[in-house]
Amino acid sequence: MAKYFKAAVKPKRSNQRLTVTVDKLDMNGVGVARWQNKPIFIAGGLPTEVVEVKVVEQKSKYTRAKLISITKQSESRVDPLCQHFGLCGGCDLQMLDLEEQLKFKQQKVTDLFSRSFSAQKLTDKMTAELPWEKTIKSSPWHYRRKARIGVQFDKNSHAIIGFRQKSTNQLASIKECPVLVEPLNAIFPLLKKLVALLTVKSAIGHIEVIQSDVIETNAQERCQSNNQAVIVVRQLKPMNETDIGLWQAYAQRHGWHVLIDDGKEQLPLPKEAGSFILSYELSDASKVYFSSSDFIQINHQVNNAMINQALVWLNISATDKVLDLFCGLGNFSLALAKHAEGVIGVEGVQGMVDKATQNALINGVDNCQFYQADLNSDWLFESWAKDHKFDKVLLDPARAGAEQAVLQIAALEIPSVLYVSCDPATLARDSAILISQGYKVEKISLMDMFSQTKHVETMVLFTHTN
Structure with missing residues (x-):
């Protein structure tokens, strides 16, 4: 029998202009008004503002519009510091007062918890407000120590160096980025001049910039x-040799350390004095060594404050046996081990396990062991899980969360669970699981790891009610 397929219906577009009042921000920090009995989304609009907009997309359940002008301005609106705000897709909330940014993020977490608890029919477990504690903050500017910079070329082969524009794969040409630490914030014009001189420009995929506290070469401290x-x-x-020479000249002039990534490995420029490794220092003077391809927390101040708060909230004692899941390089493990009887760190990638083990060795931490395991599978049969009785557990998963891990934590009935989250939606889902298994939320706080953006990091302490 013949099958007939209809062509996809393109969303209706319109140049219609409207004047509407913004009611609220959605989960992504986009202003929401009402028009024709459905929401109209306006990037850049703030609650209470009366704005003129141009309709750019109409669908059956919602409309999108571009902000043209503001007739009545919110008292929470501030002038964006970055000259590229609105074009660059890196920041979403620079036009919003910092304290209002934090209120928005806290409300976002609260709303997601409420939805998740309702979906799991746990509303009776959340009759009181979440026990919010003070937000962990850093400077709202010059906090980011790692970023990936895009490289594209226009029709005249001129280099565009920068970040993606909003809702597109096209790059915004960036002159400076005030959320990057110095000297990374002003590196864009230098990279643009250098790329313009290269003989094989199309060979560059992207450029990553990282700030390291110390760089060591051949185990000898270099800087x-x-x-x-x-x-x-x-x-x-x-x-080629010509382009290698250009990178070497710029590196020497500006104090850069350059690595070439061919997709298989990352190696220094040919004339660099051997290989080098990077590190950052924690507030207790521990050093965490990492390679340029490793995940690290990009906000150094918030990271240190986050670790210190974890120690306080968990109230680590000299008799505690602690489980650190999704431990990475040992960012939390090293600090936990200095206060506990012992720490078991578990990570999914063997390379990270090896580096965490090495970091413990370098820092003289001998009561911390690391293991590789898929934490999204059944791991209760693993020797490190069944042969120890843990008093406390810390988990710091990726955005996908830790649905399987929290089920198994609940099965072990570990008394205290500290969940460090980089995605409030999966945090809310996993929290509902813990609550359904006899835990309660003892404390919760925001961690403003990504100021000026919609991204939310959260720390939650759960205690078992039995």
Whole structure:
């Protein structure tokens, strides 16, 4: 029998102009008004503002519009610091007062918890407000120590160096980025000049910039400045001698340390003095060594404050046996081990396990062992899980959350659970699981890891009610 397929219906577009009042921000920090009995989404609009907009997309259940002008301005509106705000897709909330940004993020978490608890029919478990504690904050500017910078070329082969524009794969040409730490914030014009000189421009995929506290070469300390810029150049084709020389000249002139990434490994420029490794220092003077491809917390101040708060909230004692899930390089494990009887750290990637083990060794931490396991599978049969009785557990999963892990934590009935989250939606889902298994929310706080953006990091302490 013949089958007939209808072509996809393109969303209706219109140049119609409207004047509407913004009621609220949605989960992504986009202003929401009402028009024709459905929501109209207006990026850049703030609650209480009367705005003129141009309709750009109409669908059956919602409309999108572009902000044209503001007739009545919110008292919470501030002038964005970045000259690229509105074009660059990196920040969403620079036009909103910092304290209002935090209120928005806290409400976002509260709403997601409420939805998740309702879906699981746990509304009776959430009759009181969440026990919010003070937000962990840093400077709202110059906090980011790692970023990936895009490289594109226009029709005249001129380099565009920057970040993606909002809702597109096209790059915004960036001159400076005030959320990046110094000297990374002003590196864009230098990279643009350098790329313009290269003989094989199309060979660059992207450029990653990283700030390292200390850079060591061949186990001998090379630099102790906390302003060391590491540049990782993703090369799609081998770099020729002329371009190697250009990168070397710029690296020497500006104090950069350049790595070439061919997709298989990352190596220093040929004339660099051997390989080098990077590190950052924790508030207790521990050093965490990492490579340029490793995940690290990008806000150094918030990271240290987050670790210190974890120690306080968990109230670690010398008799505690602690389980650290999704432990990474040992960011939490090293600090926990200095106060506990012992720590078991578990991570899904063997390479990270090896580095965490090495970090413990370098820092003289001998009561911490690391294991590799898929934490999204059944791990209760693993020796590190069944042979120990844990008093406390800390978990710091990726955005996908830890649905399987919290089910198994609940099965072990570990008395105290500290959940560090980078995605409030999966946090709310996993929290509902813990609540349904006999836990309660003891404390919760925001961690403003990504100021000026919609991204929310949260710490929650759960205690078992039995």
